[in-house]
Each structure stands twice: as C-alpha cells, then as structure tokens.
Amino acid sequence: MKAGFGQRDEYVWVSAVVRNNSTYVGQTVTVNFNVLDDKGAVLKSGSQVEGFSRPEGEHVVGTQLDLAPGQKAAKVEATLDVEAVGAFSDKPFPELPTSKAKIEKSEFGGVQASFEVSNPTQEVIKDARIGLACLDSAGKVIGGAADFPELIPAGGKIRVDADVIASSQPADCTVFVGAPSDWEGNAAAPSASAQAPATSAENAFKTWIDQFTKKDWSAQYDTMVSPQKKLLSKADYVRCRNSEAVPSIKWSKALSATDVGPTDIPGTDKKVPATKVSAQVIVDGLAAPIDAHMYAEDGQWKWSMSQENVDNCVK
Secondary structure, three states: OEEEEEEEOOEEEEEEEEEEOOOOOOOEEEEEEEEEOOOOOEEEEEEEEEEOOOOOEEEEEEEEEEOOOOOOOOEEEEEEEEEOOOOOOOOOOOOOOEOOOEEEEOOOOOEEEEEEEEOOOOOOEOOOEEEEEEEOOOOOEEEEEEEOOOOEOOOOEEEEEEEEEEOOOOOEEEEEEEOOOOHHHOOOOOOOOOOOOOOOHHHHHHHHHHHHHHOOHHHHHHOEOHHHHOOOOHHHHHHHHHOOOOOOEEEEEEEEEEEEEEEEOOOOOOEEEEEEEEEEEEEOOEEEEEEEEEEEEOOEEEEOOOHHHHHHHOO
C-alpha cells in the first residue's frame, strides 16, 4: 500500500493506493488514516470503507479530513484491513478507461485534474466512485480527490474536472473508477426498511443542497427523518427556516460517502444506521467542505436536523 496526503488551508486529503491481489472481488476494504504533525502528535484520524470491485488491480481509497485552523500536517500513517466477506457485490465492476489526467489551476485558485472516462458497456452507469491519488515527480502521494458523476452514457464518455487538494503541484494523478454503492446488490448502508433507495446518498444530499439554495423548506421537510417529524410540523419547520438568515450555498461536488453505523438522531432517543456524505459547496462565492448524515428509510434517503436546528425550531 502506498499512502500520502495533501493539505490546503485546514483541509487535508488522505489517499491510499491499495492492490487487490485476489482473482475475486467483494472484499471489504478499510483504511484508517492518522494525520501527524512534525512532532508525531496525531492531529486527526479518519477511516474510509470501500469494497474491492476489480480483481488483481490497484484501487484508490481516500477521504477528506478537516484540521483545526493553523494546524499543519507533516505525515500520514495508513493502516489497511481487508475482510474477505462483506456486504459488497462479488460481481466485478467493468473497467472504464480514462485518459491521462491534465493538471491545471482551478477557477478557485487550487489544483484541478481533468480527464475523460469512457463507458464501453451497453448500459448506463450511474454514481460511479472515482478516486484520485496525485503524485509528485518521485511518485510520492501528495494529495487526491474523489468525484461521483451522476451518469456515464452507454458506449459514451464524459469529462471530469476534479478539484484536487494537494501540498504542491502534482506531476500526475492516478485515477481509479470504482463501482457505485448500489452495484449489483451492494448494501451501501444498513436500512431501516427492506426497500433500498433508488438513488445514492450523494445525490440525495445534492437535492437537499439545491432545496436549501431555493429556500424550498417544504420539500426539505418531506425528506426529514421520521423521528424528527414527530418533533414539529411542516408549518413550524417552514416558519422557523424563514425566520433565519441563511447563507448563499450552491452545490459543487461530492467528495466521499462512508457508512458510519448507528448514529444518534438529534432531539430524539433514536439511533439509525447512517451514511456520512462529504461534499464541496460554494458559500458566498468561496469553496467550502460540508458533511451530512443520510439515512435509508422507506426506500428514500432521509436527512436530520442538527442539534442547533432542533434547539432553534422545536419549541
């Protein structure tokens, strides 16, 4: 396994290039990352859980970690755990060829890796997970990114412009196109009901952000997790949101989606299995990270109010 990190302000992208040495797929792959300072103190820890979807090949596993303002990462330690049995599909994901990544400055002053992804199959592929590990001229991992294109047409191709977090200008980026979370029965997260959502947690969060942008509080309430709906009516939620000053937010892209297991629903005594979605949004013209917990319920992805929202809106 080869691992490294890139840092931009307080945001750190940790990446690991992991090889599946087996002739089969479906294993559960967990990489734990410890971000250290120059004295060896652990500044932040985080894990990314994925599945091997291609046999006898390299996979890129990565995620974003946020440090406290002023903290500087000096090193990342990565620990790999592979379980032969898991919830991931045992059917190999087709190889989707990519063009060589073109590294250039992004419109926000950072680094952007642009490349094409081709789909040689006769089926549309939705919500593929694209992982990038970006390298310096010596082959050291100095950053990375992730992207989740909504659709790659059958027999066609798309262009991906991935916003990379890197410690310096990369010489190249390794690109891996992996299976979507629902590929051939892959259980993306334990569900509160037997019916699985028809879309991904990332797309559901994007819809939530779009509703926030439009201040469509009524539509947001419709997909609120059911234990919180018992705390307030739709009219009360809409009234509360309309009374608050909210920033201008626009969706940019998904960064990662990770199963985090049973999670507390703020304002209630309920714990529900959740998928943590990390994304990049544009807030008042500036790129910023944002996280949300999404819950599979009655065939839909649901969201929950934060404890601060509960305190402000539930009287």
